Amino acid sequence: MSDKTDRTAATAPHPVLKKYYESESGRRPFVSALFDNAAQHYDWVCAMGSLGSGRFYRSWVLTQSGLRGGMKFLDIATGTGQVARAATRLLREPRAVVGLDPSAGMLREARKTLAIPLVQGIVEDLPFTTDRFDFLCMGYALRHVTDLGVAFRECRRVLKPGGRLLVLEISLPSSAAGQRVFRLYFERVLPLLTRISTGSAQAELLMKYYWDTIAQCVPSEQIIDVLGASGFTGVARRVRGGMLNEYVALKPAG
Numbered sequence: 001m002s003d004k005t006d007r008t009a010a011t012a013p014h015p016v017l018k019k020y021y022e023s024e025s026g027r028r029p030f031v032s033a034l035f036d037n038a039a040q041h042y043d044w045v046c047a048m049g050s051l052g053s054g055r056f057y058r059s060w061v062l063t064q065s066g067l068r069g070g071m072k073f074l075d076i077a078t079g080t081g082q083v084a085r086a087a088t089r090l091l092r093e094p095r096a097v098v099g100l101d102p103s104a105g106m107l108r109e110a111r112k113t114l115a116i117p118l119v120q121g122i123v124e125d126l127p128f129t130t131d132r133f134d135f136l137c138m139g140y141a142l143r144h145v146t147d148l149g150v151a152f153r154e155c156r157r158v159l160k161p162g163g164r165l166l167v168l169e170i171s172l173p174s175s176a177a178g179q180r181v182f183r184l185y186f187e188r189v190l191p192l193l194t195r196i197s198t199g200s201a202q203a204e205l206l207m208k209y210y211w212d213t214i215a216q217c218v219p220s221e222q223i224i225d226v227l228g229a230s231g232f233t234g235v236a237r238r239v240r241g242g243m244l245n246e247y248v249a250l251k252p253a254g
């Protein structure tokens with residue numbers, strides 16, 4: 001763990017993006033409206049963003065990260081339920097999986113295909129008792145929370161001792177050439193494709209915001225530091241294809 005980590009300071013995942021909202025207090029309402037308004041297009045733009053690999057990847061990474069039958073699973077920031085759906089297939093027990101998201105629009109989409117408990121809420125204030133779940137996943141939402149420390153401490157609270165947190169996130173490729181290609185696709189091509197294919201300015205805005213938050217996100221070292229400072233052990237990061245990040249962290253056993 002870095003000595004430079006200030007364990008008390010708030011850690012926003014990226015600075016205020018004045019292009020979209022004026023101050024820190026504007027972040028949450030902006031993000032909520034963004035997902036509410038683009039919810040019906042999310043699965044389609046997500047498939048374009050991951051070039052169709054998203055469904056396979058979510059299942060695979062849950063298995064690789066140790067999700068097993070008999071576990072109680074919480075999908076934080078479930079959105080339209082893509083991670084929860086993968087977990088339900090793996091666990092074969094719909095009641096073992098709970099989905100949580102603040103966006104009523106995203107939850108409405110999730111309810112169309114998922115028969116699991118779906119709860120409206122935020123990761124910074126989880127509406128669950130302490131020591132409740134064996135496995136938590138937060139997929140592609142780290143960039144949207146207000147404070148990483150608050151979010152991670154809440155995750156640790158609701159995990160059983162020895163339980164596991166998996167955080168999935170996109171980051172810029174490390175090579176300059178990779179960054180140029182990534183930037184061209186995510187900043188220019190994807191928002192345009194989204195606008196053309198959905199006809200929705202809100203879905204286009206979602207993709208523009210997607211790019212800006214990735215480009216401005218705090219470095220992975222800081223995410224790892226905050227996980228450690230939030231009381232997790234065995235914190236590790238795997239990177240696939242230069243940009244798919246998997247942070248795994250354990251709640252101490254006792």
Ligand SMILES: C[S@@+](CC[C@H](N)C(=O)[O-])C[C@H]1O[C@@H](n2cnc3c(N)ncnc32)[C@H](O)[C@@H]1O
Pocket residue numbers: 031032035046076077078079080081082083100101102103106121122123124138139140141144145146
């Ligand atoms: C990019 S979507 C990811 C959805 C899903 N996890 C997936 O893998 O496709 C991000 C989700 O994070 C949710 N979100 C935003 N702020 C949040 C917060 N503070 N706590 C929990 N979820 C949040 C949004 O409503 C949105 O549904």
